[in-house]
């Protein structure tokens with residue numbers, strides 16, 4: 001098989017779909033439990049993450065340098081982030097020093113790898129061929145696109161003793177109640193949500209889509225309900241702030 005990225009017939013590496021360096025941030029030596037969304041399948045223990053014959057050595061090096069290094073360093077710093085409280089049980093992180101473009105490119109690189117990976121647990125996780133091609137060209141040019149090109153937001157699950165980071169959940173595709181199609185990728189205690197439909201999202205996630213030249217904002221949550229609550233509260237806060245700024249702008 002040719003390399004999935006450059007399509008040359010070079011020997012293929014064991015390419016990690018989610019970089020091993022990120023898995024290992026949370027590795028305490030006992031491996032990970034892979035759980036499936038198919039309740040008939042038993043959880044199984046995996047120790048080296050998910051890898052498949054995917055990329056040639058040159059492309060593997062390109063992904064490592066251009067995307068995985070930044071992603072790993074970003075998530076490795078999570079221990080010292082200071083949460084900002086929005087309301088009961090709802091907090092977020094405002095990471096002004098982070099590079100939203102590099103972070104988005106990293107998440108999109110995982111999205112592309114998961115979509116082109118042929119074997120389990122990715123065989124059902126498939127974007128449209130034109131979406132795979134568009135992603136590959138964005139990655140090749142290191143262009144994260146506009147906010148709503150594969151709009152990407154990241155959520156952090158609060159550590160509430162459930163050891164979420166020890167559970168490996170394969171990426172999934174789903175539709176929300178408004179029929180917008182999303183991909184969800186779990187990285188340790190984080191969930192990345194990417195809009196993979198042609199429909200734009202409702203404004204509710206607006207402050208959290210990764211946007212070049214904006215601070216990276218990450219919602220912390222222990223339940224989906226809290227995400228919705230927190231995002232609404234923050235959106236209102238930003239609306240009020242924008243109105244205030246506009247009314248005080250110098251002529």
Ligand SMILES: [Zn+2]
Nearest residue numbers: 003006056059
């Ligand atoms: Zn290649």
